[in-house]
Each structure stands twice: as C-alpha cells, then as structure tokens.
Amino acid sequence: MDLLKDALKRLNHIVEKTGINESTYQALAQPQRTLSSNISIRRDNGKLDYFKAYRCQYNDLLGPTKGGIRFHQESDMSEVQALALWMTLKCAAVGVPFGGGKGAVTVDPKSLSPMELERLARAYIRANADFIGPDQDIPAPDVYTNARIMGWMMDEYEKIVRKKSPAVITGKPLIFGGSEGRESATGRGAFLMIERLSEKNNWNKAEQTVAIQGFGNGGYHCARLLQQAGYKVVAVSDSKGGIYCEDGLDIESIYQEKQRNKALKAVYCDDSVCESVEHKVLSNEELLALEVDILVPAALSGAITRDNAKAVSAKYIIEIANGAH
Missing domain, CATH: 3.40.50.10860 (Leucine Dehydrogenase, chain A, domain 1)
Structure with a gap:
C-alpha cells in the first residue's frame, strides 16, 4: 500500500x-x-x-x-x-x-x-x-x-x-529533561475524547464496552485510563493476536504479565501472584469485528480497509494509530 x-x-x-x-494546497501536496x-x-x-x-x-x-x-x-x-x-x-x-x-x-x-x-x-x-x-x-x-x-x-x-x-x-x-505526562499523553488524548462522548451521550460507563487493537504505549494507557474511569474494556491485542473477556479485563495485570513474560494473557494479579482469567483468544481481524460500543485502533495504519470495513460493528471508532482507516 x-x-x-x-x-x-x-x-x-x-x-x-x-x-x-x-497555494496552500500546493505547499502541502509534496514533502519539502x-x-x-x-x-x-x-x-x-x-x-x-x-x-x-x-x-x-x-x-x-x-x-x-x-x-x-x-x-x-x-x-x-x-x-x-x-x-x-x-x-x-x-x-x-x-x-x-x-x-x-x-x-x-x-x-x-x-x-x-x-x-x-x-x-x-x-x-x-x-x-x-x-x-x-x-x-x-x-x-x-x-x-x-x-x-x-x-x-x-x-x-x-x-x-x-x-x-x-x-x-x-x-x-x-x-x-x-523529559516532560511529566509525555509517556501517557497519546492514550490520554483518546481517553479524553471518549470522556467527551460520554458527557454528550450521558453514558453509564459501566455499560460501555471497549475493544482496543494495539497494546503498545498508546493502547495500553488508553485502556488503563478507561478501566479506571469505569468503562468495560473487553478486548485488547498486540501484533500476535488478542484476548477477549465478556466481563472485562484487568488492564494493569495484563500489562505487568506482558512485561514479565512477553505474552498477552488474560490474568488478574495481586502483587506478584497472577491467576488466569477465563477468556477467548482471537485475531486482530476478529477484534475489529467485535460488537462493542467503542473500537480503538491503536496499532499501525491501514487496520480498517475497504475489505473489512463492513465487518466493523462498533458504534464509535476513536483512532490512536495514524491513518488507521
């Protein structure tokens, strides 16, 4: 592509x-x-x-x-x-x-x-x-x-x-000399957009389901903030695939487990003790097609294309990735 x-x-x-x-268009139509x-x-x-x-x-x-x-x-x-x-x-x-x-x-x-x-x-x-x-x-x-x-x-x-x-x-x-908040800024921006949607639609956050494609810096921080605010994050994925749990995932536990073992697993951790949570393994394509309220593409560009767009059933798409569709 x-x-x-x-x-x-x-x-x-x-x-x-x-x-x-x-003249403005011509200035933007090619890289300097x-x-x-x-x-x-x-x-x-x-x-x-x-x-x-x-x-x-x-x-x-x-x-x-x-x-x-x-x-x-x-x-x-x-x-x-x-x-x-x-x-x-x-x-x-x-x-x-x-x-x-x-x-x-x-x-x-x-x-x-x-x-x-x-x-x-x-x-x-x-x-x-x-x-x-x-x-x-x-x-x-x-x-x-x-x-x-x-x-x-x-x-x-x-x-x-x-x-x-x-x-x-x-x-x-x-x-x-780095800036406070820089590491979480991208994910926080997406989180704040979803919060504005919540205010506009008068949502009960606990009833809003979220799927996040991409568990890098932006996706992780967005997922973490959403869960802390009361949203139900039901699916996340990385480059190898995703995990889904209808009752919601514990994002911080999943993140800590990935840092330890380099694998995305549905777990709940109490300090260093982690227990597996019943979940479904799915591909990134399957995650994009989940029937959720909010879909967050947070991986690479071109995740949503003319070939798979019809399969996307989320009510709202909040992009973190550049050119996600």
Whole structure:
C-alpha cells in the first residue's frame, strides 16, 4: 500500500470540503525534504548489518518540524512521508508552532538485542545529525521506540555537537529533561475524547464496552485510563493476536504479565501472584469485528480497509494509530 498516495487523497478531500486556496494546497501536496540513509551496526556476533533509515521534514511553514521515529520492518519512505504530512496537519489544527516531520528505520526491533538496539539508535542520529536540531527538526518516540531510545539518541547528538542540547528530542526520560505526562499523553488524548462522548451521550460507563487493537504505549494507557474511569474494556491485542473477556479485563495485570513474560494473557494479579482469567483468544481481524460500543485502533495504519470495513460493528471508532482507516 502506498501510504503517501492514500494520505494525499485525504488531503484532496479536505481541500474540497474546506475551500483551501491553491497555494496552500500546493505547499502541502509534496514533502519539502526527505533524507534516506543506509545505516550500519555491528551485531553482537561481530557481523555488520545495514538498515534503511529515513527522516522527512514535510513542511516547516509554522516552525521547526516535529514528529516521531519508528523502528518497524514494514516502514518505508512512503509511510514516513505520509506520517509527516499528517503530523503537519495535526500541528496546524491544534495551533502549535511546529511543522510536521517523521522518521523510521526498516528493522524488526524484536530481532535486536538491547545493545544492538542502542547501536541502531545512535547510528540513526549520526546519519541525521546535520538534518535535525531544536530549531530545525525535533524527533520523538513512535512505534517500537521509547524514552530509553530517545535518551540514547539525545546523548549521541550531544556528543556530535559537543554541547548540551535537551531540546533536540522529546519523549526522553525525566532525568534527562523529559516532560511529566509525555509517556501517557497519546492514550490520554483518546481517553479524553471518549470522556467527551460520554458527557454528550450521558453514558453509564459501566455499560460501555471497549475493544482496543494495539497494546503498545498508546493502547495500553488508553485502556488503563478507561478501566479506571469505569468503562468495560473487553478486548485488547498486540501484533500476535488478542484476548477477549465478556466481563472485562484487568488492564494493569495484563500489562505487568506482558512485561514479565512477553505474552498477552488474560490474568488478574495481586502483587506478584497472577491467576488466569477465563477468556477467548482471537485475531486482530476478529477484534475489529467485535460488537462493542467503542473500537480503538491503536496499532499501525491501514487496520480498517475497504475489505473489512463492513465487518466493523462498533458504534464509535476513536483512532490512536495514524491513518488507521
């Protein structure tokens, strides 16, 4: 799927609906600049491996570009440019003084050891050091990157420019100047949207069922906040598949179990003692088709397509993933 082509179709739709003038449309119809690199790391076994890496600064009319870096085996230039376009539109929509940017490395991060992951993060910054900076382009975490990786990237950038530069990266650890609430911000945003829906519809939250596709940073925090607020989160999934329990899931217990055993299981934990909860195992496609009140796509783009859209029966869809449908 050519994600940039799809994003530009959506841009055309926006133009038609809003009457944006031709010069503004032309400014948004193509990325300003994209850097493509082949970066190398030394594997733990001594082998040298190469990976494709990208950084797109789509539009800086409103200010320095801003956007995440993802590590994923399916990432390519089209995806990076599309995500940077969407970031441009999001920054403009909420009125912050930033343009849109995005970055990626085409890699399966689960195939890397912790040391290899650090080498990859630092190699990415070495390849892009002249392309980024607090006044030019500010990276952030995204799919399969996190605060620790941002800390490695900031450290590498500071070594290159030979000065402290905490403003070059967002989403870094608090001890390095990160922001309180940054880690849960994406999921919290979706949670607050659902809360507004609740107010508008005068919901009894305990009766509202939720399914969340994707149990990464955004999906986990959204699920956690929803359960704490009284909603019934009945299904969650990760890249390997999902779990479903009609009576609702204990999100924090599931999260802790996944950190320990790298597996998504329906459990209830009391401290370190966890008990299995009766549940159904289902695929991501089956999760999308569940008869729930609220569906939250929180994984990758293109989860809902023309091929499976008719199977989606949720009353409301709240997107966390960029370009989920």
